[in-house]
Amino acid sequence: MKRKRKIPLVVISDVHLGTYGCQAKELLHYLKSINPKTLVLNGDIIDMWSFSKRYFPVAHMEVLRYIIKMSNTGTRVVYITGNHDEALRKYSDFILGNLELVDKLILDLDGKKAWIFHGDVFDSSTKGYAKILAKLGGKGYDLLILINSLINWILVSLGREKRSFSKTIKNSVKKAVSFISNFETTAAEIAIEKKYRYVVCGHIHMPQKKIVKTKLGKVMYLNSGDWIENLTALEYKNEKWKIFYYKKSDFSLLEPKEEVEYNDIVAKILS
Secondary structure: OOOOEEEEEEEEOOOOEOOOOOOHHHHHHHHHOEEEEEEEEEOOOEOOOOOEOOEOOHHHHHHHHHHHHHHHOOOEEEEEOOOOOHHHHHHOOEEEOOEEEEOEEEEEEOOEEEEEEOOHHHOHHHOHHHHHHHHHHHHHHHHHHHHHHHHHHHHHHOOOOOOOHHHHHHHHOHHHHHHHHHHHHHHHHHHHHOOOOEEEEOOOOOOEEEEEEEOOEEEEEEEOOOOOOOOEEEEEEOOEEEEEEOOHHHHHHHOOOOOOOHHHHHHHHHO
16 A cells, blocks of 8 residues: 655645535545645535435545544644535634634745635625525536436446546636636735735636736635546645646556446436
């Protein structure tokens, strides 16, 4: 068994535990491969918008259990609330041992300030009546993920690679591309005004690492992506950030036999 990688800081977001699209087994493999000093859960870890007693698999619960185990064995775990787990915001600033619940976080990384928050504060679709539409859109997204799962089951059976049609659709829609660009620019501009060196977000499911410059200065904008389509995390070590991309081949020895059969996928779509 490989030794765990020691990393000062790891940031993950948009896991959406409790939804069909969540890649909980893959996330658990990743968490078991690292030994972070600090683990930041940057929002939408548990999807309370879609939470149902009918669907919360063992693998999803195992992720929560392992995160708690990490906190009990020395890792500082900071849970930052997002829009899908906003119900937790009434408990913000709660601390229990190495586990903290906050709305935002500021860290000193080798003398440079990092501003970390989920990012839904920039999204008007999570407010008011638009929030209802956003939830309905989330249901449609879940259905698309399920259909994508069926197609990928067929592709794998034919010996072909999986594809993410939902990601392709999102990347091809001009309004979505424009929203992502505006989101990144807004976050960066505010961070520059506040004199932060790094701004770290989640929310838009788009892993990113880039320098943004304005007349007032520059900042490194980072986004941790998600564990539905991109399967990414941010890692900070030796004064450098990198985006970690989960590759099944790197964890092949940990992969159990595929449990999701064709009939199971169809049953989920029709339920």
